[in-house]
Amino acid sequence: MKCSACGAALPATSLICSFCGTRNAVDLRSLSASTDQAPDAPRPCPECGTPMESVNVGNRKRFFIEQCARCHGLFFDLNELQALLDDAVAPTYEVRFTLLSSLQNESPVPRRKVSYVPCPDCGxxxxxxxxxxxxxxxVDRCRDHGVWLEGGELHRLMEWKKAGGQVLDRQSGAVDTPANELLKVLTEESGSTTALRSLGRLLRGIGEA
Incomplete structure (x- = not known):
């Protein structure tokens, strides 16, 4: 895939051009999937409020993804993100730990200042x-309506699945929660899991309360 601004080849695991710094949008039309639910009216982008466009990325069947043309974010209704990952990325049966570590440790896609954004459906x-x-x-998730991905995050999730991320999920049987994610971030910053075990138990207790 090439940069839309300068034409240089994009890195394999990023949509940010290493030559000119432009953040590119995912080429949704190169993907395919199999659900056909489209919104009755345009919904606002959770980040900037711009009405999102519905893009049909289906091959033989319709599959609508909502995309913000301004910030390149994507909104998936319930179960659509998993359906797209299943359809767009070939199955893998092994965990490539080196590649997973590389994806996890590389500089993440630049994000807005950490804040909570509204669901485009219920607000x-x-x-x-x-x-x-x-x-x-x-990701930003509304348990009743769907998942919001910022620009570049879908590409990272596709690379994660190629590296065996979902295989690792099935093997561990783990489900991420806000408490688990915070523990993960703190652990990566401190470099030690032992010192944070008590904090992890406290956070999980709060999440279950």
């Missing part, structure tokens, strides 16, 4: 949760 603030084991991606 309630969405929860920030980690997506899967070692993906390095924190």
């Amino acid at each position: 309630k603030l969405m929860n920030r949760v980690g997506f899967g084991q070692r993906s390095g991606v924190v």
Whole structure:
């Protein structure tokens, strides 16, 4: 894939051009999937409020993804993100730990200042949760309506699945929660899990309360 601004080849695991710094949008039309639910009316981008566009990325069947043309964010209705990952990325049966570590440790896609954004459907603030084991991606999720990904995060999740991230999820049986994600971030910053075990238990207790 080439940069839309300067034409240079993009890095394999990023949509940010290493030559000119432009953040590129995912080429949604190169993907395919199999659900056909489209919104009755344009919904506002959770970040900038711009009405999002519905893009049909289906091959033989319709599959609508909502995209903000201004910030390149994507909104997936319930179960659509998993359906797209299943359809767009070939199945893998092994965990490539070296590649997973590389994806997790590389500089993340630049994000807005950490804040909670509203669901474009109900308007309630969405929860920030980690997506899967070692993906390095924190998504905004409304449990009733869907998931919001910032520009570049879908590409990272596709690379994560190629590296066996979902296989690792199934093997561990773990489900990320806001408390788990915070523990993960603190652990990475401190370099030690032992010192944070008591904090992790406290956070999980708060999450279950």
